[in-house]
Amino acid sequence: MEATTFLHSSARPRPRRPLSGCSVIFGSVVFLILFLTLITNQSPGPSASPGGETEASPSARPRGIVEGVSAKSNPCVLDKVWFNWTNAMFYWQRSAYHFQPQMNWMNGPFYHEGWYHLFYQYNPDSAPRGNITWGRAVSSDLIHWFYLPLATIPDQWYDMNGVWTGSATLLPDGRIVMLYTGSAIESVQVQNLAYPANLSDPLLVHWFKYPGNPVIVPPTGIEFNEFRDPTTAWFGPDGLWRIAVGSRCNSTTGMSLVYQTTNFTDYELLDGVLHAVPGTGTHLLQWPVEEVESLRLVIEVGSVEPLDIGTANQLDILAEFGIESSVSNTTDEVGDCGEGAVDISSYGPFGILVIADVSLSEQTPVYFRPLISPDDSLKTYFCADETRSSEASDVLKRVDHSVIKSRIYPTKAIYGGARIFLFNNASGVNVKATLKIWEMDSAFIRPFPFEERL
Structure with a gap:
């Protein structure tokens, strides 16, 4: 995905811990900065x-x-x-460690006849999202990838606004079925069936859409434009296949519905829901992964500390921060992420400056902002500030209040000019940082050499 950072987190209230003379560790806040796949391409x-x-x-x-x-x-x-x-x-701005199409916008694989098959949402016409089709690539080792022709395009009434997310199921008799969400007329979301035209082809180049599509339509009471993403089917002890479909009702409650089938063309909605959570239905949370400590630093109040690791083009970083000071009980009036990484409060912000040049004229802070609420509880916000990500004036730069998810376009902090720093803009506490950093190589991605096939 194009030079984009993907940091999934949530801001949630936490019970306040005693702050006197000890360190306040924010839940051993660990974030695996896979965004530093953001720090893309090395040459x-x-x-x-x-x-x-x-x-x-x-x-x-x-x-x-x-x-x-x-x-x-x-x-x-x-x-x-x-x-x-x-x-x-x-x-x-092209990614290197992760798979990416030859150009434009894109959004796992299954194994068949010696090849891992990767399908992805793709816009063949432009870098922004739109005209969603299914792109294709294959690999024999998940490192060397080859592009294939498009698998499906939005050419029917039931997917005219896009061929959206889906899943494949490999059946015991060797057949492969693919369920996907189609955005139909007036943005109604329906589930459709597709299957390979020739199972003897290891590359599965050609795909057919089931003539009876759609196979599932939104049930009564479900928002018709929030009904998507069918899962891979699982086989039950009763001899029936089941799939889950994500949905939402009342504009606030995200839920997972379960359907059962014997043939993948006819489906029955089961009573109840697999899972439902009020106040959700729009975002997926991914939790961090634990790792060992290797580098420990104390970042004093108001300081910026460079990490001497050479260039920071393509990294995977695990970082844990904790406060190691006491401060008088105060209430910070500005909530959320404030006005970016320069908006100082008693306990923050603090974090990492990524995609930064040595002079810090270009930088993208990824940071924590702990705040004491009027009810004396401690809340920690996880933020990114893209307002100084580029010296170019003709690109969108903004503060994102949850994750780095929009694209950034540095002009100096690229290739050998990319650096990484730790910073602490808190006014009243020092911060201890523990980090482990990996440098990642680039994947091999090429069009499939059809002319070389025997």
């Missing part, structure tokens, strides 16, 4: 010149589209001075 494109500048004619499309990333400067607007994006900058 410029093979055809990029040292400057990488490319001149565009007044009639050219916005810079970035032909390079396979989202649009940046638009040379057609002659009354505005746009940032001089280079080919090297565009190439850096």
